[in-house]
Amino acid sequence: MGNNLGLADIVRIARKNLSLNQADLAELMGRDRTWVTQLERGKRYSGKPFTIEPHMVLKLAGVLQVDPVELLVAAEIPQSEWPDMSHISSNSANVRTVDITTLSPTQAKLVEQLVKELKNGNNQHESGKHKG
Numbered sequence: 001m002g003n004n005l006g007l008a009d010i011v012r013i014a015r016k017n018l019s020l021n022q023a024d025l026a027e028l029m030g031r032d033r034t035w036v037t038q039l040e041r042g043k044r045y046s047g048k049p050f051t052i053e054p055h056m057v058l059k060l061a062g063v064l065q066v067d068p069v070e071l072l073v074a075a076e077i078p079q080s081e082w083p084d085m086s087h088i089s090s091n092s093a094n095v096r097t098v099d100i101t102t103l104s105p106t107q108a109k110l111v112e113q114l115v116k117e118l119k120n121g122n123n124q125h126e127s128g129k130h131k132g
Helices: 007-017 022-029 033-041 054-064 068-074 105-131
Strands: none
Touching: 007 022, 007 033, 007 054, 007 068, 022 033, 022 054, 054 068
């Protein structure tokens, strides 16, 4: 999707691309149509901003067949609150997967160490941003 769209726009476009109406999406999400309406408006009927739990964002991404990272970012959920996504595959150009089962044990261990170092580096970089 991209183009810095907000969560409401991404959801609406993806839902329509799948030829789903709001009631269909609500049923797939285990919610009522009112929830979907408010989600697509970006605010509650009370006027307060619509907020969504990170695990619901992942479910929504799966139902709408969109990149979960794109939805988490659009929902403005801090990265520190993102759920574990190691079990989720993505079609995003920003996400790459490597099948380490075809590698030798030494190669697999090296890849695992590199990923761990990258994650630690990203976490340190993120925490450094918040310090000042």
